[in-house]
Amino acid sequence: MVKTEQHIDQVLIPILEQVSDPEIPVLSIMDMGVVRSAIIENNVVKVQITPTYSGCPAMDVIGDDIKTALNKAGYNSKIELILSPAWTTDWITPRGRKALEDYGIAAPLNAEADKEALLGHKKIVKCTNCGSTNTRLVSQFGSTACKAQFQCEDCQEPFDYFKCLK
Amino acid sequence: MKENLYKYILGIADNSLILGQRMGALTGHGPSLETDIACTNISLDLFGQVRSYYQYAAKIAGDGRTEDDIAMLRKEREYVNVLLVEQPDTDFAYTMARQFLFDVYHFMFLTELQKSKDLTLAAIATKSIKEVSYHKRFSSDWIKRLGDGTELSNQKMQNAIDNLWTYTDELFHQTEADKAMVKDGIGVDVTKLKEGYYKQVIEVLEEATLNIPESKYFQKGGKEGIHTEHMGYLLSDLQYMQRAYPNMEW
Numbered sequence: 001m002v003k004t005e006q007h008i009d010q011v012l013i014p015i016l017e018q019v020s021d022p023e024i025p026v027l028s029i030m031d032m033g034v035v036r037s038a039i040i041e042n043n044v045v046k047v048q049i050t051p052t053y054s055g056c057p058a059m060d061v062i063g064d065d066i067k068t069a070l071n072k073a074g075y076n077s078k079i080e081l082i083l084s085p086a087w088t089t090d091w092i093t094p095r096g097r098k099a100l101e102d103y104g105i106a107a108p109l110n111a112e113a114d115k116e117a118l119l120g121h122k123k124i125v126k127c128t129n130c131g132s133t134n135t136r137l138v139s140q141f142g143s144t145a146c147k148a149q150f151q152c153e154d155c156q157e158p159f160d161y162f163k164c165l166k
Numbered sequence: 167m168k169e170n171l172y173k174y175i176l177g178i179a180d181n182s183l184i185l186g187q188r189m190g191a192l193t194g195h196g197p198s199l200e201t202d203i204a205c206t207n208i209s210l211d212l213f214g215q216v217r218s219y220y221q222y223a224a225k226i227a228g229d230g231r232t233e234d235d236i237a238m239l240r241k242e243r244e245y246v247n248v249l250l251v252e253q254p255d256t257d258f259a260y261t262m263a264r265q266f267l268f269d270v271y272h273f274m275f276l277t278e279l280q281k282s283k284d285l286t287l288a289a290i291a292t293k294s295i296k297e298v299s300y301h302k303r304f305s306s307d308w309i310k311r312l313g314d315g316t317e318l319s320n321q322k323m324q325n326a327i328d329n330l331w332t333y334t335d336e337l338f339h340q341t342e343a344d345k346a347m348v349k350d351g352i353g354v355d356v357t358k359l360k361e362g363y364y365k366q367v368i369e370v371l372e373e374a375t376l377n378i379p380e381s382k383y384f385q386k387g388g389k390e391g392i393h394t395e396h397m398g399y400l401l402s403d404l405q406y407m408q409r410a411y412p413n414m415e416w
Contacts, residue, residue, distance in 0.1 A: 054293055055214025083218060084289035086296065118303065139200035140304050141207040145297070149200065165296050 007037040012045060015073045022061045023144055026103045029062055033091025036082060045070050045077040050087045052165070053145040089165045104128045105147065106161040114164035118148060127152035128159045171284070172226045173246070173343035174353055176236075177389065178279075178287075179219035180247035183237060184397075185268060186212030187404050188255065197258050204304055205261070211297040218290045238408040242398055243391035246341070250333035252388070252397045256326070259312055259319070263326035266305035270366050271337045273302050274359045283351040306370050313374025320375065327371065328379050335384035337363070 008016070016035055021027045029035055029049070037048045047066055051059045063079040070077040089108040092100070097107040106125050109117060116122040120137045127135050130152060138149040138158065147160040189209035196202025220233035227236070250268055255261045276298055279291035312323040338360040340348070347353025368378055387393065407414060 051214070051293075053211060053214060053297060054218060055210035055212070057210075083293045084285070086289070086293040119307075139204060140300065140307075141200070141204035143203070145207050145210055163300070 006035065007039060008035065009038060009040050009045075012038045012040070012070075015069050015075075016066065019062070019065045019069050022058045022065070024100070024103065024105065026099045027096055029066070031093045031096030031099060033093065033096070034062065034087065035066075040075070043076065045075045046080070047077055048080050048082045050082050050085075052087050055145060087165065089162065092162075100162060101128055104159055106150065106159060108162045108164040111164050111166045117161070118163070125150050125161050127155060127157055129157035130155040168226055170343040170346040171352065172223055173341070174347045175219050175223040175226065175287070177246050177341065177344065178275075179216050179223065180245050181251050181268070181272075182212040182216045182219070184245070184247040184400065185251040185265075186210075186216060187400060188251065188253075188264070189261075191403065192255065192261070201258070208265070208301050208304070211294075211301065215290065215294045215297070218293070222286050222290070234408075238405050242393060242401055245393070245397070245401070246389050246391055248333065248336045249385055249388040249394050250330065250336065252394060252400055253330060253333065254396050256329075257322060259322040259326040260330070262305050262308040262312065263323065263330050265301065266309050266370070267327075267330055267334055267367065268337075269298060269302035269305050270370075271334075271359070271363055272298050274363060274366075275354055275356065278354040278359070282353070287352065309370055309376070310374040313371070313376040323374070324376050327376055328381075331379040331381060332383060332385045334363075334367075336386040336388060339386055339389055341389050 013030065016038060017028045017030045019029045021029055021032050021034075024032075032052070034049050034052065035047065036050050037046070039046050047070075049059065049062060049066070059081060063081070066079060067077050092107070100107045106128055108114060109124065113122075113124055117125050118137060118140050123133050123135055125135050126133050127150075132152055132154040134153045135150050136153055138151050140148050142149045142160050146162055146165070148163050149158065150161050151158045186209045189205045189212070192202060192205040192209075194202065196205050216237065217233060220236045223236055224231055224233050250264060253260065253264055273295065276291045276295040280288050280295065282288045282291070309323065312319040314320070338356045340356060344353055344356070348355045371378055385394075
């Protein structure tokens, strides 16, 4: 019943890859996994996107940016926001995870490790500056709904950790 | 229109709207930067969930009203949130106790709502529960931290729990619309959540070295639109822009 695979027309991929997450500009919405389908029908592109968090204020902007990018490429488009299946951090691609790390945001751990890290039980989140795992949870909530705040005890760098959502 | 379904959706959504408004009002007023950000993040999650519910309610109502109209343009007695979520931020212990007492319920409720025969409600529940699991972890953590903290923090948290306890029983009351929806396999039978709820809450309170309130006197009324004196003030804040500048948009 629930479709978890993406349906995206090959020709649209390079266009959609140019659209970035407005809050994490290094990350394309494709690597973020928010585009669930993009199909050309009668010269109109039907795009389905799904929010990372319910209250994500970036979704409207992402919708507009997709429209603009497709328009530049000569397509009209219709954007639909879908909630099911619910987005999970598993949909961030390996390239997306690397982009996050390079940008200074620690990529999400698996669900179990995430819980240990956010309860402050284990020091497992890697500092994005020096790579040390001698890090400390500052707050379970960070600058955006999807992140928590950490600080490295070795190099003292404060950084964001992208929370696991499963 | 499907009257009962419409009412049922509002029953869920209004809780999140009013609690979201309470938490959002802490923007810039949290006791520390981190807790301030946490409270507003929780508020943002709740508002996000509320949008999905009200959009659906507007579709069901089918009378031209939008999600914003439903959120902003009802009178006090037309809001059907539980009394718990409208209680004021007397101090940070109250804020966290209110959040915790609601989060435990909210998580259990959404767990069941995921199985609803109504696929839109089930989808919203599946999306929301991921966020609510973080809220619950955060508020539980603060119950323990303040309860098992200093003599003063323990006393303040005990005070908050004692005073808010009276609003917990209402979570498990059913309106006529609720009952009809349960019968149709759409709604959650909240009466079945009660035992598990108190068990979970008591577990955390004990770990936090807090006393379990003994009072058996409970307040209710919110689900029928009869609110506490705090609700009017909250709404005047929430609705100010729409009342002062009707139909304004961002």
